[in-house]
Amino acid sequence: MFKTEPIMINFGPQHPSTHGVFRMRITFDGERIVDLEPIFGYLHRGIEKLGESKTYAQIIPYTDRLDYLASMTNNHAYVLAVEKLAGIEVPERAEYLRVIMAELMRIASHLMTVGFMLNEMGAFFTPLLYMWREREKILDLFEMVCGQRLTYNYMRIGGVSHDIPEEFMPALRRFIDEMPGFIDEYDQLLAENEILLARTKGVGILPAEKAINCSVSGPVLRASGVKWDLRKADPYSVYDRFDFEIPTCQNGDVYDRYRMRILEMRQSVRIIEQAMAQLPGGEFRAKVPATLRPPKGEAYGHVEGPKGELGFYLVSDGSPNPYRFHIRAPALLNLTVLRDLCVGRLLADALVILGSIDICMGEVDR
Amino acid sequence: MTEALSGEDVAKQIGERFPNAVTDFDETAVFIRGEDVLDVARFLKEAPGLEFDYLTSITAVDYSEHFEVVYHLTSIKNNHSIVLKVRCYDRDNPRLPSVVSLWQGADFQEREVYDLMGIAFDGHPNLKRIFLWHGFAGHPLRKDFQGNV
Numbered sequence: 001m002f003k004t005e006p007i008m009i010n011f012g013p014q015h016p017s018t019h020g021v022f023r024m025r026i027t028f029d030g031e032r033i034v035d036l037e038p039i040f041g042y043l044h045r046g047i048e049k050l051g052e053s054k055t056y057a058q059i060i061p062y063t064d065r066l067d068y069l070a071s072m073t074n075n076h077a078y079v080l081a082v083e084k085l086a087g088i089e090v091p092e093r094a095e096y097l098r099v100i101m102a103e104l105m106r107i108a109s110h111l112m113t114v115g116f117m118l119n120e121m122g123a124f125f126t127p128l129l130y131m132w133r134e135r136e137k138i139l140d141l142f143e144m145v146c147g148q149r150l151t152y153n154y155m156r157i158g159g160v161s162h163d164i165p166e167e168f169m170p171a172l173r174r175f176i177d178e179m180p181g182f183i184d185e186y187d188q189l190l191a192e193n194e195i196l197l198a199r200t201k202g203v204g205i206l207p208a209e210k211a212i213n214c215s216v217s218g219p220v221l222r223a224s225g226v227k228w229d230l231r232k233a234d235p236y237s238v239y240d241r242f243d244f245e246i247p248t249c250q251n252g253d254v255y256d257r258y259r260m261r262i263l264e265m266r267q268s269v270r271i272i273e274q275a276m277a278q279l280p281g282g283e284f285r286a287k288v289p290a291t292l293r294p295p296k297g298e299a300y301g302h303v304e305g306p307k308g309e310l311g312f313y314l315v316s317d318g319s320p321n322p323y324r325f326h327i328r329a330p331a332l333l334n335l336t337v338l339r340d341l342c343v344g345r346l347l348a349d350a351l352v353i354l355g356s357i358d359i360c361m362g363e364v365d366r
Numbered sequence: 367m368t369e370a371l372s373g374e375d376v377a378k379q380i381g382e383r384f385p386n387a388v389t390d391f392d393e394t395a396v397f398i399r400g401e402d403v404l405d406v407a408r409f410l411k412e413a414p415g416l417e418f419d420y421l422t423s424i425t426a427v428d429y430s431e432h433f434e435v436v437y438h439l440t441s442i443k444n445n446h447s448i449v450l451k452v453r454c455y456d457r458d459n460p461r462l463p464s465v466v467s468l469w470q471g472a473d474f475q476e477r478e479v480y481d482l483m484g485i486a487f488d489g490h491p492n493l494k495r496i497f498l499w500h501g502f503a504g505h506p507l508r509k510d511f512q513g514n515v
Contacts (some may be wrong), residue, residue, distance in 0.1 A: 041497035048482070049506050211444060215471025216420050228442050233370035300423075300438060300449075313436070315427055324507075328423040328438075332478075336471055365497060 020361030051325030061312035064151035067363035081301025081312035086294035094159035109306035117355035159285030200255035204353035217259035218308025224252035230304035395449035421469035
């Protein structure tokens with residue numbers, strides 16, 4: 001007689017496929033996963049507590065260090081929340097610049113997601129380097145406007161830190177002209193690749209109802225067929241002035257989550273093109289007191305980030321520091337579904353599922 | 367545009383069903399008693415016309431004389447939102463019913479509130495610290511936390 005028993009392994013926290021210091025405690029029956037528990041906290045820096053001892057303006061660079069692959073978006077969500085709290089009007093030009101940066105950031109983040117996901121399928125670094133090629137151009141653009149390539153600290157309460165330099169628009173034009181061709185290139189290489197299809201079709205299916213119930217947001221939610229994007233559902237900045245689609249998929253499997261990123265990059269290009277054409281002149285920053293003291297009260301500001309709904313909940317007691325500073329992190333909440341998607345699958349599938357959810361530990365652990 | 371429902375309207379609707387649950391309301395938020403959280407949340411999730419199917423966020427604020435647990439609820443179906451708040455006056459052992467049975471998205475967020483603010487959620491399937499380690503003393507987001515911050 002054979003006696004069998006489940007075996008438990010620790011996956012991570014140091015492992016190239018976990019996107020940072022993330023650990024999964026996985027229980028196997030043979031090769032099949034029967035249980036999976038995500039374990040967080042290795043990158044917990046207590047940003048919410050730190051925020052309580054900083055002024056509103058000092059917090060902006062801390063937000064860079066949440067999802068560091070989408071720092072512009074974090075800046076954006078935070079300054080929107082502060083502006084809501086303090087009732088600050090933002091010049092139109094600044095709003096357009098923010099939208100341009102946020103959409104470039106979305107493209108850069110999606111490129112990384114797709115690239116790393118393919119890495120996890122065994123296409124070791126070749127596709128990723130293609131994606132890196134384009135991301136590099138976006139980082140060059142960001143460097144032009146704020147001198148930084150990763151933690152931008154570009155947005156300010158009431159606007160942005162600098163107006164764009166002369167060379168920015170021609171470079172952006174070049175990028176926007178090239179990018180659709182590059183997206184086609186990825187699509188040709190990947191969309192019908194037999195290995196990619198075999199590894200992703202029907203893997204990790206997330207039904208729409210479950211996605212909503214688990215507070216999932218962003219491309220993961222839309223891949224399950226839920227047409228919910230804050231840029232349309234609750235427009236902020238100047239998103240209501242652009243003509244773009246909210247793509248959705250139907251099956252909610254890993255393949256659809258991959259498709260979502262490709263489709264969304266195309267829409268981002270569309271938005272940037274319109275924003276470039278409409279970009280008005282004028283001020284790039286409103287006059288805001290150096291030490292801002294918002295009136296007593298609270299505000300919740302949110303944006304549709306590359307990973308989902310990124311929200312900041314701020315409570316003011318009238319002092320220069322927020323009384324409470326809470327971050328609604330989409331990457332953490334999207335992980336709610338990880339266990340259920342992985343149970344019954346193989347370890348190799350779990351990695352691809354994790355890659356398709358797209359996490360960044362800076363944001364998960366905060 | 368997501369419509370922020372008025373606290374007064376929603377308070378009235380809750381009050382018709384649960385006469386003692388609502389303690390207060392303001393422009394955007396409804397304050398309810400701690401023991402009614404699960405019933406009121408189920409009502410908000412299921413009542414026709416409200417249908418808050420999406421739990422956007424759970425967090426907590428320490429106002430020293432009481433804790434305030436804040437639920438941001440959204441209805442994807444109707445594109446409207448409301449803020450639900452609960453005050454806990456017991457500093458030593460604050461407890462609330464868990465809403466994980468209604469929205470699975472509450473799982474990690476309730477654990478986070480428990481870890482950092484020290485509010486326990488009854489009925490949570492796996493209530494333990496989420497970011498800090500098992501032996502950590504205290505809850506850092508409390509205003510009286512004494513630590514190296």
